[in-house]
Amino acid sequence: MPITTDVTTAAAADDPDTGLRAVRALRDLADRLEVLQVGSARDRGWSWQQIADALGVSKQAVHKKHATSRRDR
Amino acid sequence: MFERFTDEARLAVVRAQEEARQLDASRIEPVHLLLALTRDTGRGGTALAASGVDHATLRAALTPDALDADVLAAVGVDLAQVRATTEAVFGPGALDRGRGPVRGHLPFTDGSKRALEETLRAALQRKERRLDTGHVLLGVLAVADPTVRRVLARLGTDDDRLGAGLDSGPAA
Numbered sequence: 704m705p706i707t708t709d710v711t712t713a714a715a716a717d718d719p720d721t722g723l724r725a726v727r728a729l730r731d732l733a734d735r736l737e738v739l740q741v742g743s744a745r746d747r748g749w750s751w752q753q754i755a756d757a758l759g760v761s762k763q764a765v766h767k768k769h770a771t772s773r774r775d776r
Numbered sequence: 777m778f779e780r781f782t783d784e785a786r787l788a789v790v791r792a793q794e795e796a797r798q799l800d801a802s803r804i805e806p807v808h809l810l811l812a813l814t815r816d817t818g819r820g821g822t823a824l825a826a827s828g829v830d831h832a833t834l835r836a837a838l839t840p841d842a843l844d845a846d847v848l849a850a851v852g853v854d855l856a857q858v859r860a861t862t863e864a865v866f867g868p869g870a871l872d873r874g875r876g877p878v879r880g881h882l883p884f885t886d887g888s889k890r891a892l893e894e895t896l897r898a899a900l901q902r903k904e905r906r907l908d909t910g911h912v913l914l915g916v917l918a919v920a921d922p923t924v925r926r927v928l929a930r931l932g933t934d935d936d937r938l939g940a941g942l943d944s945g946p947a948a
Binding site for chain 2: 720721722723724725728729731732735736739743
């Protein structure tokens with residue numbers, strides 16, 4: 704992700720409303736990327752445990768979140 | 777608690793789930809309750825319509841894409857760039873397909889749960905036995921959800937005006 708630290712963006716994020724909405728958008732963005740990356744990892748034969756380790760969460764958590772939306776349980 | 781809801785109020789809660797689903801949300805947020813209320817013909821929907829808050833305008837006022845490029849730019853993330861790199865790997869529209877449809881019942885967010893609690897409180901305070909869509913609207917307004925506030929402001933109204941519109945009308 705390109706991170707810029709110029710003064711105008713820093714000033715905009717100083718507003719809690721903008722800052723909090725940005726956090727929410729980042730979470731949403733991360734969720735979407737997670738679905739894509741988990742799908743790609745499964746397609747390449749990664750185990751749920753390997754994916755869980757890479758994401759830093761439990762195997763149960765990653766399985767619960769992604770296995771139902773994928774056919775490969 | 778729901779047994780004390782009028783049919784219209786129950787319908788609004790059911791519709792909130794439909795609204796959330798249509799917006800690709802994974803949870804039912806207070807703003808989805810508000811959207812559902814704009815389709816109501818009872819007290820809540822009438823108060824909203826009187827303030828110019830109808831379904832189409834509210835839908836339009838909501839950012840269709842939760843990935844708000846402007847707020848992301850404010851923290852230094854260039855959404856266009858992220859989109860471009862993601863699409864280069866996963867194909868066009870990958871970022872928008874990413875979440876996939878959520879199956880089963882959508883859960884309520886804490887804010888929506890509180891809105892339903894406030895619905896009950898609003899009826900109790902007015903010593904009204906039945907919980908109608910007017911109470912649901914008061915419940916949604918009571919939790920001061922930032923998204924609800926923002927869209928109402930964008931539509932030129934606020935909690936006070938909507939609340940006043942309700943109290944002038946007859947209760948169920």
